[in-house]
Amino acid sequence: MKNSQIHPISIKYAFPWDNDITLFLEANGKIFGVQLEKGIKEFITICNSNRTTPLPLSHEMTEKLMYAFGINVKKAVIVKKQFNLFLIRFFLEQSNELGTKIAEIEAYPSQFQLLMLTICHKLFILNTVLKQLDDISDFYKDIIAYNADNQEED
Numbered sequence: 001m002k003n004s005q006i007h008p009i010s011i012k013y014a015f016p017w018d019n020d021i022t023l024f025l026e027a028n029g030k031i032f033g034v035q036l037e038k039g040i041k042e043f044i045t046i047c048n049s050n051r052t053t054p055l056p057l058s059h060e061m062t063e064k065l066m067y068a069f070g071i072n073v074k075k076a077v078i079v080k081k082q083f084n085l086f087l088i089r090f091f092l093e094q095s096n097e098l099g100t101k102i103a104e105i106e107a108y109p110s111q112f113q114l115l116m117l118t119i120c121h122k123l124f125i126l127n128t129v130l131k132q133l134d135d136i137s138d139f140y141k142d143i144i145a146y147n148a149d150n151q152e153e154d
Contacts, residue, residue, distance in 0.1 A: 006077055006124040015143055024140050027125045031140045032133040035084065070094050075122040079106070081129050 007028040015022045023034045056064070066072070071094045080087035085108050092103045 005127050007127060007130060009078070009123040009125055012140065013144065015147075024136075024143075027130055028127075030130060030133065030135045031137045032130075033136055033140075034086065066092075070096055073122070074102075075124055078123075078125040078129055080126075081132055086129075 009025050009027045012024040012026050012031060015024065021036045023036060024031055025034060026032075071092050074091040074093050076088050076090045078086045079089045087106055087108055089104055089106045092105065094101045094103075
């Protein structure tokens with residue numbers, strides 16, 4: 001996978017709906033949305049309010065295990081869109097006294113959304129997948145304007 005084939009993704013905004021949340025993402029000037037499950041909405045709310053939970057959440061345990069074994073997420077790349085799901089390929093690296101190992105694993109977001117949001121700071125998308133997506137910049141601007149108007153009224 002060459003760097004010319006991938007584009008970095010930045011998270012622009014997280015908009016909560018009744019039962020889920022839409023993440024507005026931007027890559028190469030195009031804004032697109034990703035629907036996340038209700039559990040992710042609750043997790044983001046917990047993180048934003050700095051609340052703690054009585055037991056570690058699954059992503060926290062995964063993060064601690066990866067840290068304990070010296071595993072780093074080098075990057076995560078959205079490699080395929082199937083229906084409304086994105087397939088993500090994670091590039092993992094482990095270095096120790098025996099050397100360096102690199103592994104790739106693929107997962108649909110429902111399995112690794114939290115990992116992507118909390119551990120991987122290097123999220124990318126393949127150019128071929130980006131071309132398939134609609135640019136929803138106008139909708140994104142409307143959402144931002146609507147929220148700004150509602151905050152002024154409060």
